[in-house]
Amino acid sequence: MLRTQPGTAPALVNSARVSGLAALGFAFLIVAGNVVLVPAGLPRTGTGIAEVEEFFRAHGGLVGVGSAVTPVAWVLATLFGAGAVRVLWRSERDRGDAWALFGFAGLVLQNAVFAGVVAIRLALASTAADGVGATGGLWALHDALFTLNGTFLAVALVGLSLAGLRAGLIRPWHGGWGLVSAALLSCSAVLTPLVIDHDGPLGLLGLAGWLMWVVWLVVYGLALMRRVPVPGPPTGG
Template sequence: MMVKANIAAETGFLRVAGFAGIGFAAVIVLANVVLVPSGLPPTGAGIAEVVEFFGAHQNALAAASALMPAAWVLALVFGAGLLSAVRRRGHEGWALVGFAGLVLQNGAFAGVAAIRLALPTAEGAVTALWALHDALFTLNGVFLATAMVGFSASGLSAGLIARWQAWLGFVSAALLFCSATLTPLVIDHTGPLGLLGLAGWLMWVVWLVACGAALVVEKRITTTPGGGSGC
């Protein structure tokens, strides 16, 4: 009876974590839907453009920022679910790397969000704050890449996700890592280099939904007294 209760509880958690991953993807897309059409300056934008946007679109900025705490919580629940699912299959090594990446990206983007909220009242510090924003925003690609490599490698070896999902994560991670590595060039030269991070980020969103769906349908595997496993 106790075993059945534990199985039901873990299955329920994995489903919650799966929906959290899908919800996380939805929230970050929604935040961008609020900001980008309003004219959010791209990485490397001039200070005049930055001052104009953050002075005229404080309502949009506030709405997008209000979504971020929920996004960070959903990301952690999703990551904990992935870690739990692969750990019981004996493949937690890379999953720990992936979870560390998620935690670090939460911290990095909290800094990005805080800078955006501070910019409208920064006055003389706008130039320095915007440079810090661009650097932190672009370098965050390292943490997203770490999360996808860790969870894709562990999920694939554990049989939790399909090969195409893992490769989607690896390709996205490569693009985001390249963008982060080229941070000085991305900041100083607006243009094609910025597309590396954008393409990687779009793949990251698809990867989140795919991995979230994998957790929703995941079945609990139990270890039998004879040492085998069963469902």
């Protein structure tokens, strides 16, 4: 159970609420970005180059719109992770654990990798519009980064799920959900060469893991917002 020293409860409650709101905002923005691009026909990993070129030639402006929300999403992801570490820190310190820090590292790394993914999408939109023949190499790099990013999502899921479970912040089903999502994303990352070379069912591993990640994120945010720290014992004097 999370406990606080006397006088620290209001600050911890505020930190938890801000972190929870950041998690909800991050989840909303990553879903919104996909709502903009996926219905327009954003190519999946393994899609043929001709189809990729056609999409980015026809929807370069839409790619720019979808990418516009991502810097805010990365800020919110970092705020969520830092706030979660703050809330879980006392429990982690008492146990001698570092799972929350492990999970936070995963969030930071996925921000960095996905910045590369978004940058490549913008480059594809630019080169396709100009008729520059760089699509093949850029798209292969995009698919590889996109799929390998599942590793860092898995790190975030494992670290924050275990830290939240051990601290009593999240329920067992929620922790188990996060671990299953991490397993799916890890499998997809391990199978990256197969996933990016074939537009087939292997790509569904990462998709299922990603959808579970979004649900996990929303529920984690709500758990942080509901967190009411148990005050520490009164001290004399």
